[in-house]
Amino acid sequence: MFTERTSVGLDVHARSVVAAAIDGVTGELVQVRLTPSHDDIRSWLRRLEGPVAVAYEAGPTGFGLSRALEAVGIRCEVVAPSKLQRPSGDRVKTDAKDAVHLARLLRLDEYVAVSVPTVEQETARDLVRAREDARGDLMRARHRLSKLLLRQGFVYSGGQAWTGAHDAWLRRIGREFGSPVLRTTFESGYDAVLTVQGPP
Structure with a gap:
């Protein structure tokens, strides 16, 4: 069950990360482009209204980001891409849309998480x-x-x-x-x- 104030979706790539944060109290949507540096991502997450939970799709970048966020007390869900619900009729895929979609699915608990290996x-x-x-x-x-x-x-x-x-x-x-x-x-x-x- 989602209990945090802010849900964050990250569209993670080797050279950039597109982030979308939804504040559950104000409804405000914040979108930014970050570097893939874990320090950069953590620093941006700390500026959001907490507590914060994060979701990103499992992929070639691995699970290091998940471990780095969990190590500082930020819940991070790594989502199975093949099980993601996609909006019907939405054929234009962008990093920004993907990040917002992940943030919304996280808030609604409508995702399938993969097990993060040690x-x-x-x-x-x-x-x-x-x-x-x-x-x-x-x-x-x-x-x-x-x-x-x-x-x-x-x-x-x-x-x-x-x-x-x-x-x-x-x-x-x-x-x-x-x-x-x-x-x-x-x-x-x-x-x-x-x-x-x-x-x-």
């Missing part, structure tokens, strides 16, 4: 994402190299690919290219595999 949980998620990205990069690099070799008529038949024996075959094949251009293309692809793969 710093440790978010760090673990980032590590898992980084591993998945690296794995995808390796698969793409291997695929490009394999297709280059296939186009040149080289097919490995000495067992499982991407083993020590396969690597020795690749190095031997690399010396067999007669064209300097093809050799350079092969070396570039092979180096890309080794770079992404890392040390054995």
Whole structure:
């Protein structure tokens, strides 16, 4: 249940934050553009009639802002974008409209909040994402190299690919290219595999 005097909606981006605050007593709407600095946002929130509650959409900027506001006693709800109710017929989307809409939904308790992970949980998620990205990069690099070799008529038949024996075959094949251009293309692809793969 909404109990604070002022509801604030933040449309958060990497380089700017558009904020809208609704004073529940006077009905006044205040809108500003802020920097994404947590200090800048906190400083502006402190100038509003309190207590204050804040909502912003979950997104690529993460949950640091939520933690920074909660740390100074400001309730902050991170809202699931896919569950946001949008005004019917409103097809023109702007940052300012989004901020006001969030402020209104917060006041009405008409939103679905996501669970804010701890710093440790978010760090673990980032590590898992980084591993998945690296794995995808390796698969793409291997695929490009394999297709280059296939186009040149080289097919490995000495067992499982991407083993020590396969690597020795690749190095031997690399010396067999007669064209300097093809050799350079092969070396570039092979180096890309080794770079992404890392040390054995």
